[in-house]
Amino acid sequence: MAQNMFKYAATVANIYTIASNVLMPLDVRILLTNLRNPHITTINTKKPVEIVIFDRTYSKNEMDAIIQNCILNTSFSCGFVTCDDEKVEDENTTNENIDSLQAWKLYKNVVLGGTFDRLHNGHKIFLTEAIIHCSQKLTVGVTDTNMLSSKLLWELIEPCSNRIMNVKDFLEDVDSSLIYDILPIDDMYGPTKSDPNLDMIVVSEETERGGEKVNEYRAKLSMNILDIHIVKLLSDQKSKPYEEKKISSSNQRIRLLGRRLKNPDFCRRHQRPYIIGLTGGIASGKSSVATKLKGLGAGLVNCDEIAHDLYLPGKKCFDLIRTTFGQTILNKEGFIDRAILGNIVFNNKEKLTELNRLVWPIILEEAMSMVNKLYAEGFEIIVMEAAVLIQANWGHRCHEIWTCIIPAKEAIQRVMKRNALTEGEIEKRIKIQPSNLDQVRAANVVFCTLWSHEVTYEQVERAWNDLQKYLKHGAQS
Template sequence: MEQENIIVLEAAKPKMLSKTALLIVSNPNHVGKILPSLTKHVNKTLYIQLLSALSNPFGSFYPNIFDAWPKFTQTISGIYSQTLQYEDLDVRVLLSGLKYKDMEYIKTRQPIDLVAFDKYYPEDDIKNFIKNRIQSITDSYSILTSDTGAFEELIVDPTRDYTVYKHSVLGGTFDRLHVAHKLLLTEAALRVTEKVTVGVTVENMLGSKTLWELIEPIENRIKGVRDFLEDVNPEIIHNIVPISDMYGPAKDDPTMDVIVVSTETERGGYKVNEMRSNCGLQPLEVAIVDLIQEPNPAENEEAKISSSTRRIRTLGKVIQAITPKEHLRKKPYIIGLTGVVRLFCICSGKSGVGRRLSELGAYHIDCDKVAHFVYEPGKPAYDKIVEAFGKGVVAENGEINRKEIGAIVFKDSKQLEKLNSIVWPAIVEEIQERIKKCKAEVVVLEAAVLLGAGWSKYCHEVWTTVIPPDIALHRLQERNKLSAEEAKSRLASQIDNKKYIEAANVVFYSYWGAEITQKQVDKAWELLLKRIKYPNK
């Protein structure tokens, strides 16, 4: 249904952010000129349709100038490259109009809230275009127009092979679908008339990747690939399959013609052909897609666009929805901070994440120190510990010998359970007393046992720090002057990184230098204050 009181917007903003926009592009080389204004109005998905791919959209216009679909690769790569700084926006360049001359409608899987043009057109022409050429349009759509300047001729590399085949194949992790993934998938779609097969790596192949614990479940990654391909080129068959080795179905499928690789994985394409040769199959043509460089990589990020960098950039952000806990008071807002052992909360030198949050304004409760307190003579747990473990755990000065009791419990899970049943309730009681007296807006409850003890129920959010196991072992040995076997024994009683991440709303990674970890913490604090101030946004 066409909106009756449509307004052509040039500088004015729509009343609300649009979830999904469609940008009709006449000048692909100048997409970057309209993005600064356009991204103020859309917060989720931006479809891009090349106007030259449509027959007579506004009377006679720039024709589809390429005689082979893959020749659009360079143009599409240029478009995506202009969107790199807007990584939170899901940009998708539509391919159907480029491939099929008789396409009447622009089809998208998501309804369009905002239609943007990079040229000024008469309002009646715009209305007619939207009514007759866009299939999925909401009733209350908005329009944004802008003039991006004179048309620049599209360029094609004459040295490349632009043959079109029936069936293409490619493989990868496809975690957090980004521009490099989209270019590989786009090349695979432009190369074929019938079918694209995509192999998505299963978890047992991911252990060597940075922050592999943050990689999305394979079901999500497969869905992301399928959604993208069905959006940009629904006319072809999409076969998305899990793979447990580097070859996948490409090693023995006789119907495949071409394998799409990046310059980084080119050697893998030829390895696939070696396997096919062993199976008596024809080798695949190898189509190579150039890598795209990150515009502003941090020192701990890769120079190329990568999923690893995207995972690094989630650190300090909410990665799992925060479920409201009605049994908790709204103030103070309690953050449960945990990690494999307390050392892993390193922020810089002697200070930890908890210490940094204290510096930023939080009231920091270190549960390890609270445990020391309840162990003291005359405090809640003292007599119960002596009764349970004997006077042999009492030092000459009358205090509990924590090293002695640690040697007992870390060798025997039943003894550890016995100690926890005494100490944990006493710690909780002391923590609750301290929180009642606290006047700070935010309380950080730092506890290595937060999850195991079930204390997350006392927290509005859970934040966790993780680190590679080999680094964890080394740091634990250094801090506590333990042998390798003693350190391994202690780590064996801890929850692994994956479990911590699954339970966390916010994650920190303390593998890199102190300054980088502190930046993660500062980012998390800034975002937390916004969530507290604007809880419904």
């Protein structure tokens, strides 16, 4: 039995590895229900089956019969592939694997944890090895929101409820004979700190120390020590220099940058000009993105530049601001001193609200005037760059919202290099703006300027090309 179990685990890893290198983004799922229950002859999966891989050679008629009679949820064009079972066995029972083979055993209660964002083939190997080791109940802890902030682009991580559902669907597809307990966790220990019935914990190569910490914690509570099973990481042969070398959710999130996360309002896509509201927090790189979009052919309206102009003597905002905040905000030349004004409003929420109430409608009016002017000059797509786009509720004037995000620590470092502000002053300004998570929730497309200009340009060009395809399709529909 142990040898058969090991053979299945090795075969599973091989298939998922091949799938990552050749079959992406196909959702491959290796089903193991009849491993423990050979009498089960029907398979009913959460998603329609598109391709079936047989472990031995059958005739076409035999394979068609199996697909039609045994698989209850198939797509219209379900196909099949065969592989040589004897060859797989020879490859996976070599001497170099003998230690793993000897160590392989079953446990009644197995536990593992992870983020499981956008379930990928590395996750599938991880979960499947836990299934193969388990004879009764598999407990899975899924990291909740307060454990995510240290992860790269954590704002793009799927909601915990979605991740739990995806893990549940996958596990029940792979082996419906086990009991599954899938729950959110708010610390690294999860159910291991309270469940005395657990026998083994599954960890990856990089989280082995976490398994040891779990046992140290259980020892303090006089609970049984868990056996630890370590799963090898799956290398990502398509990774770029700024990505991780393993198959990871972080890489998947990086590859979402510049992609449309949600579609714009379908009813408005024929309206022209097509307005993109470009926003982002302080020092997020939105001006760099705006410049790149301009170079690709977009018209550009910079609301920050409009505000600077409207603050000048004789312009619409000048008298309103001076009357409201007094002569002390003027410098010796009679201009509004933005540093003095900023010190007032960023330390007094009511004052900031009053300033915004005065200037936001005027800035938007001027911005839309410039949009119409650029459209008259022949620009079909116009980018309206506005740091306050979300909090000013200008999104309704745009077809789409594109946003730039960077970690707060990086924003602070960038601002300190270019402005004479203290870290505390910068943190105050970051706290009053929408969070990265709020920015992402409002956005159709997200950029991150954490890497080189070349990487940012790849994101911008991807978004621009996708927009061209979208508008072309919309014009024909």
